[in-house]
Amino acid sequence: xxxxxxxxxxxxxxxxxxxxxxxxxxxxxxxxxxxxxxxxxxxxxxxxxxxxxxxxxxxxxxxxxxxxxxxxxxxxxxxxxxxxxxxxxxxxxxxxxxxxxxxxxxxxxxxxxxxxxxxxxxxxxxxxxxxxxxxxxxxxxxxxxxxxxxxxxxxxxxxxxxxxxxxxxxxxxxxxxxxxxxxxxxxxxxxxxxxxxxxxxxxxxxxxxxxxxxxxxxxxxxxxxxxxxxxxxxxxxxxxxxxxxxxxxxxxxxxxxxxxxxxxxxxxxxxxxxxxxxxxxxxxxxxxxxxxxxxxxxxxxxxxxxxxxxxxxxxxxx
Amino acid sequence: xxxxxxxxxxxxxxxxxxxxxxxxxxxxxxxxxxxxxxxxxxxxxxxxxxxxxxxxxxxxxxxxxxxxxxxxxxxxxxxxxxxxxxxxxxxxxxxxxxxxxxxxxxxxxxxxxxxxxxxxxxxxxxxxxxxxxxxxxxxxxxxxxxxxxxxxxxxxxxxxxxxxxxxxxxxxxxxxxxxxxxxxxxxxxxxxxxxxxxxxxxxxxxxxxxxxxxxxxxxxxxxxxxxxxxxxxxxxxxxxxxxxxxxxxxxxxxxxxxxxxxxxxxxxxxxxxxxxxxxxxxxxxxxxxxxxxxxxxxxxxxxxxxxxxxxxxxxxxx
Numbered sequence: 001x002x003x004x005x006x007x008x009x010x011x012x013x014x015x016x017x018x019x020x021x022x023x024x025x026x027x028x029x030x031x032x033x034x035x036x037x038x039x040x041x042x043x044x045x046x047x048x049x050x051x052x053x054x055x056x057x058x059x060x061x062x063x064x065x066x067x068x069x070x071x072x073x074x075x076x077x078x079x080x081x082x083x084x085x086x087x088x089x090x091x092x093x094x095x096x097x098x099x100x101x102x103x104x105x106x107x108x109x110x111x112x113x114x115x116x117x118x119x120x121x122x123x124x125x126x127x128x129x130x131x132x133x134x135x136x137x138x139x140x141x142x143x144x145x146x147x148x149x150x151x152x153x154x155x156x157x158x159x160x161x162x163x164x165x166x167x168x169x170x171x172x173x174x175x176x177x178x179x180x181x182x183x184x185x186x187x188x189x190x191x192x193x194x195x196x197x198x199x200x201x202x203x204x205x206x207x208x209x210x211x212x213x214x215x216x217x218x219x220x221x222x223x224x225x226x227x228x229x230x231x232x233x234x235x236x237x238x239x240x241x242x243x244x245x246x247x248x249x250x251x252x253x254x255x256x257x258x259x260x261x262x263x264x265x266x267x268x269x270x271x272x273x274x275x276x277x278x279x280x281x282x283x284x285x286x287x288x289x290x291x292x293x294x295x296x297x298x299x300x301x302x303x304x305x306x307x308x309x310x311x312x313x314x315x316x317x318x
Numbered sequence: 319x320x321x322x323x324x325x326x327x328x329x330x331x332x333x334x335x336x337x338x339x340x341x342x343x344x345x346x347x348x349x350x351x352x353x354x355x356x357x358x359x360x361x362x363x364x365x366x367x368x369x370x371x372x373x374x375x376x377x378x379x380x381x382x383x384x385x386x387x388x389x390x391x392x393x394x395x396x397x398x399x400x401x402x403x404x405x406x407x408x409x410x411x412x413x414x415x416x417x418x419x420x421x422x423x424x425x426x427x428x429x430x431x432x433x434x435x436x437x438x439x440x441x442x443x444x445x446x447x448x449x450x451x452x453x454x455x456x457x458x459x460x461x462x463x464x465x466x467x468x469x470x471x472x473x474x475x476x477x478x479x480x481x482x483x484x485x486x487x488x489x490x491x492x493x494x495x496x497x498x499x500x501x502x503x504x505x506x507x508x509x510x511x512x513x514x515x516x517x518x519x520x521x522x523x524x525x526x527x528x529x530x531x532x533x534x535x536x537x538x539x540x541x542x543x544x545x546x547x548x549x550x551x552x553x554x555x556x557x558x559x560x561x562x563x564x565x566x567x568x569x570x571x572x573x574x575x576x577x578x579x580x581x582x583x584x585x586x587x588x589x590x591x592x593x594x595x596x597x598x599x600x601x602x603x604x605x606x607x608x609x610x611x612x613x614x615x616x617x618x619x620x621x622x623x624x625x626x627x628x629x630x631x632x633x634x635x636x
Contacts, residue, residue, distance in 0.1 A: 039448070042461050050463065059463045091444060091451035095460040097423055097469050101416040125441050125478050126409060127508040130357070133409035142413040143360055145368065145377045151415050160443050162480045163506050164513030188481050190445040195482030195533065196526065199519040208514065208526065215513065 018225030019156060019181035020255060024280060025227075026084035026117050032311040033280075035119065035257070036079055036303075037287025038088040038107060040068040044292050046299050049074075065099040068092075071299075072107045075291050078300035079307050080114040085283050087119040087257075108154055119257065120154035123185065125167050132170040139174035139182075156181035158235060158257065161212055168219055172232060175223055181231040181255075184219070186212045186247060189237025189260030209243065213250040220254060229255050229281065236274055238266025238284065245273035248281070256282040262289035262310070272317045279318045286310055336543030337474060337499035338573060342598060343545075344402035344435050350629040351598075353437065353575070354397055354621075355605025356406040356425060358386040364614050367392075383417040386410075389617075390425045393609050396618035397625050398432040403601050405437040405575075426472055437575065438472035441503065443485050450488040457492035457500075474499035476553060476575065479530055486537055490550060493541055499549040499573075502537070504530045504565060507555025507578030527561065531568040538572060547573050547599065554592055556584025556602065563591035566599070574600040580607035580628070590635045597636045604628055 015022065027033050042050070045067050053070065057063035076086065088111075093104035108118045124134040138157040141148040159171055159182050171182045187197055187209040197209040206214075213234065220232025230253045236244050238260035248256070256274045260266040261284050274282040290310065294302020333340065345351050360368070363385050371388065375381035394404065406429075411422035426436045442452040456475040459466040477489055477500050489500045505515055505527040515527040524532075531552065538550025548571045554562050556578035566574070574592045578584040579602050592600040608628065612620020 041447075042463065054463065059465070061462065061469075064462060089444075089448055089451075091442075091448045091455070094419075095451050095455045095469055096462075097455075098416045098419040101412075101419045105415055123443050123478075124409075125443070126407075127506065129359075130407055130409045133407075133413050137409070137413045137415075144379065144382060144414075145360065145372065147377070151379075151413055160441075160478050160480050162478050162503055162514060163508055164510035164515070166508040166510040185480055188445065190481055190484040192482030192484040196480060196530070197482070199526065199529065200521075201517040201519055201526070203518075203522070208517065208519070211517065212514070 016177070016179035018223065018227075019175060019179055019231040020223070020229035020233075021225035021227045022155075022179070023085070023117055023181065023255060023283070024229055027280065027283065030082060030084040032083065032314060033283045034083040034307060034310055034314065035085040035087050035283045035285040036075065036083055036290050036307060037121075037285050038072050038075065038086050038291065039092050039287040040071055040291070041092065042067065044295075045071050046296050048297060061096040061099045064096045065093075065103040068100070069103040069106050072103075073110055074300035075303050076111050076114055076116065078304040079290070080116055082304065082311065083116070083307055085117045085119060086111045087121050087285055089121040089287070105152055108152060112155070117155045119156045119158065119183065120152065121158045123158050123160045125160035125163055127163050127166045131167050135170040135174040139171065139180040140178050154180075156183060156233075158183045158185065160185050161215070165215070165219065172219055172223070175231045181233060183233040183235050183255075183257040184212070184216050186216060186234040187236050187240055187243050189239045189264055189266070193237065193240075210246065210250065213247045216254060217251050224253050229253055233257055235259065238271045238274070239264060241270045241273045248273055248276065252276065254281070258282050258284045262286040268313045268317045271314070275317075284314060334495070334497035336541065336545075337493060337497055337549040338541070338547035338551075339543035339545045340473075340497070341403070341435055341499065341573060341601070342547055345598065345601065348400060348402040350401065350632060351601045352401040352625060352628055352632065353403040353405050353601045353603040354393065354401055354608050354625060355439075355603050356390050356393065356404050356609065357410050357605040358389055358609070359410065360385065362610050363389050364617050366615060379414040379417045382414045383411075383421040386414075386418070387421040387424050390421075391428055392618040393621050394429050394432055394434065396622040397608070398434055400622065400629065401434070401625055403435045403437060404429045405439050405603055407439040407605070423470055426470060430473070435473045437474045437476065437501065438470065439476045441476050441478045443478035443481055445481050445484045449485050453488040453492040457489065457498040458496050472498075474501060474551075476501045476503065478503050479533070483533070483537065490537055490541070493549045499551060501551040501553050501573075501575040502530070502534050504534060504552040505554050505558055505561050507557040507582055507584070511555065511558075528564065528568065531565045534572060535569050542571050547571055551575055553577065556589045556592070557582060559588045559591045566591055566594065570594065572599070576600050576602045580604040586631045586635050589632070593635070602632060
C-alpha cells in the first residue's frame with residue numbers, strides 16, 4: 001500500500017524441520033530467551049513517524065497502518081541481532097481494518113527476513129473446517145483456485161483450548177507438516193485467570209489449568225524434536241510463579257511462552273520456574289517495556305537498550 | 319479494491335439502544351430465528367463468479383476476496399427479506415490475508431445496509447488493552463490520531479471465556495456504550511467439547527459449562543433490555559439438547575446463538591431446548607446448508623429456498 005516502506009521481500013526459504021528445535025537453536029544462538037512483543041498503539045508511536053505518514057495519507061487508517069509498519073521496522077532493525085523471537089499481537093493491527101492487517105503481514109515478513117522467529121499472537125480457537133482455516137492462514141497453506149500457497153505464514157501461533165482437542169488438532173497437524181509451533185493457553189497472567197482456570201476438577205485432584213497441562217503434554221508428544229522439546233508449547237503467565245513451577249513439572253518437554261514480565265509486574269525471579277534447570281524451555285515476552293522505552297527519533301535505540309537490560313536481568317536467574 | 323463490487327456504502331445510522339431488544343425485534347419482524355452463516359470456501363464458489371474475478375485479477379488472493387464478496391452479496395440479496403441475522407465466520411476470509419479481511423468488512427457493511435444484524439464470528443479472547451483492542455475493532459471505536467472512529471463495527475461478536483472476566487469486561491462495556499452484543503462460548507457443538515467443558519467443578523456440583531453459564535448470567539445482568547433479554551448471550555451447540563435444556567434454565571435472560579443445525583447433525587427437535595417457551599431466546603445458525611444449497615447461476619435462489627425450508631422446519635417446534 002505504501003511503496004516507500006513496502007517490505008514485500010522475496011520469500012524466506014522454507015524449513016519444515018521441527019519448530020521446537022529451530023526455536024531452541026535460536027535461543028542458544030542469541031544466548032537469551034527474550035521475545036519482543038510488537039504491540040503498537042497509535043498514541044505512543046513517535047510523532048515524527050505519524051507526521052510523515054499523515055502528510056502522505058491524511059489522518060486515515062492507511063496512515064495508522066503505515067505508521068505501525070515503519071515503527072516496527074525500526075524496532076526490528078534495532079533488536080534483530082540480540083533477541084531470537086518477536087510476537088506481534090494481532091488485536092492492535094486489526095483495529096485498523098484490512099489496512100492494519102496489511103501492516104501485520106508485512107511486519108511478520110520483515111521480521112522473518114531478518115532471521116527472527118515470529119509468534120503470531122492471535123489466540124485463535126474454533127472447530128472443524130474453521131480451525132483448519134486458521135491453521136492454513138497462520139501456519140500452513142491456503143487453497144487458491146488450482147494451487148495451494150502460504151498466507152500469513154508465521155512460525156508459531158497462540159491458541160485457546162476451550163473447545164477441546166477438535167479445536168487443537170488442525171493446528172497440531174499443520175505444525176507437523178510445515179515445521180510450525182503452537183502455544184496453548186494454560187495459565188494466563190491476568191488477575192481473573194482463576195475464574196475458570198483455577199477451578200478444581202477430577203474429584204478435586206487437579207485444577208482446570210493442570211488438566212490442560214496434561215492435555216497439552218499429550219497433544220504435543222508426537223512433535224518432540226532432537227532438542228527434547230515439543231512444538232506444542234504452553235502460555236504460562238509470569239505473574240503466577242507457584243503455579244508455573246507445577247506446570248513445568250507436568251510439561252517437561254513443552255516450551256513456555258511467558259507473558260507478564262515487566263509492565264504486568266513479573267520479574268526475573270518470577271519467570272525462573274518457567275524454565276527447566278538447563279536454562280531452556282521458556283521464552284519471555286516484553287512488549288511495552290521494550291518498544292515504548294523511548295520516544296521520538298531515538299525510540300529504536302531505546303528499545304535496543306531496554307532489550308539488553310531485560311537480557312541482563314534474565315541472566316541473573318541462572 | 320474492486321470498484322465494480324465496491325460496497326463502501328454511506329454509513330448505516332447509529333442506534334446505541336440495547337442490542338438484545340434490537341435482535342428480538344428483528345426476530346419478531348421476520349417471524350423466525352434463522353441466522354445465515356456466511357462462510358465462503360473457494361472450492362464451492364460458483365465457477366461463473368470465480369471466472370469473472372480471475373479474468374480481472376488473475377489467480378490471486380484479490381480474486382479470491384472479490385469472489386467471496388460477490389458471492390455473499392448474492393446470498394444477502396436473496397435472504398435479506400426473510401431472515402433476521404447473518405454470521406460471517408472470519409477464519410474463511412482471513413485465509414486470504416488483508417484482501418480477505420477487506421471482503422469481510424465489505425460483507426458486514428453490505429449486510430447491515432440491507433437491515434440485517436451482523437454477528438462477527440471471531441471467538442476473540444485476550445486481556446487488558448488487547449481485549450480492549452478487539453472490543454474497539456468489532457463493537458466500538460478505534461483511536462485515530464485526534465479522533466475516534468468505528469472500524470469493523472459489527473452488531474455482535476462471539477468471544478471465548480478461558481481467561482475469565484478480565485477477558486470479557488472490555489466487550490461488555492462496549493456493548494453498553496455502543497448498543498452491541500456478545501455471545502460467550504458456553505457449550506460448543508463439537509464432539510470433544512467435553513474435554514474441558516464437561517469437567518465437574520465446585521465439588522462435583524456442576525460442570526465447567528454450567529459454571530460458565532452462571533458467569534455469563536452475572537456478566538450480562540446489567541444489560542437486560544425491555545425485551546427481558548440481555549445483550550450478553552451464549553453459544554450453545556444444537557448437538558447437545560440435554561445440556562442446552564439445563565443451560566436454558568440457568569440463563570433465562572440470555573439469547574443463545576446455536577450452531578450445529580443441519581450439516582453438523584442437529585435438527586429442529588434438537589434446538590427446541592435452546593428456546594424459552596415464548597419461542598424466543600435463541601437464534602439458530604446454518605452455514606453450508608444454506609449458502610451452498612445450489613451452484614452456478616442459481617446459487618442465490620437455491621440459498622433462499624434452503625433458508626425458507628429451515629424456517630419452515632423450525633416452525634414445527636412451536
